[in-house]
Amino acid sequence: MKILIADDDADLRELVAFTLTQAGYLVIRCGDGPTALQRFEAELPNLVILDINMPGMSGFAVCEGIRRRSRVPVMMLTVRGEEEDLVRALGLGADDYLNKPFSPRTLLARIKALLRRAGTENTAPLAAGRVALDLEEHTVTLAGGAPVRLTPLELRLLQMLLANAGRAVNSERLLVQVWGHRSGGDRQLLKQLVHRLRQKIEADPSAPALLRTAAAGYKLMVD
Amino acid sequence: MKILIADDDADLRELVAFTLTQAGYLVIRCGDGPTALQRFEAELPNLVILDINMPGMSGFAVCEGIRRRSRVPVMMLTVRGEEEDLVRALGLGADDYLNKPFSPRTLLARIKALLRRAGTENTAPLAAGRVALDLEEHTVTLAGGAPVRLTPLELRLLQMLLANAGRAVNSERLLVQVWGHRSGGDRQLLKQLVHRLRQKIEADPSAPALLRTAAAGYKLMVD
DNA sequence: CCCGCCCGTCACCGATTTGTCACCAGGCCG
């Protein structure tokens, strides 16, 4: 589950990003309007959080731009008491708003509600570190990158590793989970699958940084 | 569920739009009569809300135009005490009216009543993006185009995809929903049906833009 | 009775995915 946050206030931006990351979402940050639009195009996040007051290009304009090509849920961050802003934002197609300052708890609750309403929540928030899995689309997204398509077997393998992110997973167990094999012997299959997966997700497949070989198995690195 | 709201008073329009959006409807806005007619053609909403007093082209004229090609429920917004307007509106085929000012609660209640009466709500999501289904006529209408006749199976398939517009639907689930098959195996049927449906609804069937192949199934594009 | 539509079935193509084999490099140990 990807969320784009655009706010020129670095402190607030990081607070939001931290809260969301902790909750298992993959967060994309930016500090101004034009960048937000560009990142939106590139990442196609599942939800967008926009600060209204940004220098250069306001949240309104960004919202308008996004609405021209997508019905993705948009949440605006407003200053309490600016009723006019609020009405304008909702008029431009924003889905919800939050008055600053707000609590992380409130933020999460509103975001969950928005995603539920948008029907996006089924796409389980399977994410850890810089890896986010989209079970419905059969893709992985590595922080800052474009989604990568995975084959069914690759998806299953990555899902198993993700479920145990940071810890080594026994080869035996991976064989059982991915192929349903009851006994060992078929190490070659796993070898190949890992190899193929690395070609797709590693920056340098010959020096694996994410999917590392561990004692008697493999592990997915977090940070 | 799509609702078109036409009102030249921006504040009122946005209030209505916000109320409806919160209630889960997809809202299409416009501020004058000609635009309303044009958007109606393009979007084929499930319900239309018209202000009577609009500069240029009155709500009456819009209502008349809509009635020439559709029996979609129409609600008029009137100023209290203008009995004559009211009579004229209902005479032109409007289904209900609301005196300004009104409360969001009232608005929602009346809209639900209208939709229930029109039998639109049971008939489920019949429109998304540029695709609108007519279950009675066994036709689809693509934005701006002429209705296309569908066979019963094609209709069922499109209905299933429409109910999950924008998201991928598993082949397995489609098989069960369309044919009532309990188990897999018969992928060939789905292949053919999709192929035949694409011939009818795609501008270029060899490069599907609407009914796209997705991971482990198909999906109907909305944007 | 014939005709057209609907739809299940088969056959084929090209692309993707997956299983298999052969080989290499490095570590360990007798």
Added chain:
DNA sequence: CGGCCTGGTGACAAATCGGTGACGGGCGGG
């Protein structure tokens, strides 16, 4: 030093999958 194991890699073949064209049986309307 040489055998042996483990993990990585490239290459190839088999299997699968989606798209497409074609055939024909069943059925209802003229």
